[in-house]
Amino acid sequence: MTEPAMPLYEVFIRPKAGLSHKHVGSVHACDDDMALRAARDVYTRRGEGVSIWVVPSRLIAASDPADKDMLFEPTASKPYRHPTFYEVPDEVGHM
């Protein structure tokens, strides 16, 4: 149950072909194979996915919440980066 016998894994599910994997939660498991099994059992019970990735949580490098303002605040004043000035032809469909 405890680390490192049952380390934490982050779970990513691809809901359908063509979409990207999305983080859905985490599971404890003793190794990669068991993490995939557990992720299937916990997170795809209602047909949520067609593909699963699991990643040991310790391998994920994360930004520090204290750096939030420094990292993300400056972009708030740059609306010209949003591609909202283009007209998308109807024929393009879902983007």
Added chain:
Amino acid sequence: MSEPRFILALRLADNALVLGHRLSEWSGRAPTLEEDIALSNLALDLIGQARMLYVHAGELEGAGRGEDDFAYLRDDRDYRNVLLVEQPNGDFAATMVRHLIYAAHAHPFMQALMRSTDGTLAAIAAKAEKEMAYHLRHASEWVIRLGDGTQESRRRAQAALDDLMPYADELFATDAGDLALIAAGIAPDPADVRPAFDRTLDHVLAEATLAAPRRGHGQSGGRDGIHSEHLSRLLAEMQSLHRAHPGATW
């Protein structure tokens, strides 16, 4: 042919229901949240198979009995499941070893049953085959890790294997009715299923570094309604609500 076919459907349904109920006893008590949900998933697969098989058995019998009649209104002597599935959960190793033995038979059995000349059985088998493939993998992975794990997990896995292997042979038993069904292409021949079962067990036990118990002391009787004391206790709990409130629905 309809009587043996009814018995076949009933035996398969009873196996699935009793084992499904056993697994449901883990709900809320499994070693981890992940395994709690996994065991409930396995239980629901089996109960789903049982429901389809009971409906088919009711049609073959032609006496108007439905799935609830079979599940809730029969005593243990009328249940035709093998002894293996009614064995108590024990510890987690025992539950996984019991499931390994069951799934190592059920997966190739369902694959073979997909070729049954009984179209309904073949359709049920096509659904069950995918589920049992997953059950087999889940149980195999755990038995390998328990056997090749800590000293304590290995001791428990070996004890479970020694206790439960004697119940394996009943999965391959045949009576006169079965032989007629095999000849008619309705039921698979156990002799065709056994090699896959043996290969699976050999592979998993080798990976798990567990010693295969000696064969030849098989326990049987459940298929003919002669059960261990465990089944009547299981049924007492499973049937209590329906017997107190007949026809109760959610």
